[in-house]
Amino acid sequence: MMNTEEKAKDVSRLLADDYSQKILVSTFASPMSAQRLSKICQIPIAACYRRIHELETAGLIAVDREKEVYKGRKVRLYKCRLKWATIKFMNGRFAVRYDTEPENGGTQEVPPAQEPLPPPQPAQ
Helix, strand or coil, rough: CCCCHHHHHHHHHHHHHHHHHHHHHHHHHCCCCHHHHHHCCCCCCHHHHHHHHHHHHEEEEEEEEEEEEEEEEEEEEEEEEEEEEEEEECCCCEEEEEECCCHHHCCCCCCCCCCCCCCCCCCC
């Protein structure tokens, strides 16, 4: 399990990533399949699945529903859970703050705010 600092670093990396940004923006208004995301975002399908997995693990995207497409074959439709995010650089440190939609209509779990740590003291 990731500690708070590792999770904040992972989220900030994903938010700065071009593919992740395209996926989050594209799934904000309505859910989409990985295949559709790959096509409209012009992301190679393997990279699209990898990024979706990373975004899902970070809690920034979730499976909205599964849709049957052909003879029992189902596709997952993904939806952005991110409501807002900020990344700050202050006192030589990056800090990320963000909020997500509650999963499955349950109670919302807001990640703790990541405030920058004080800069390291010079060695004596």
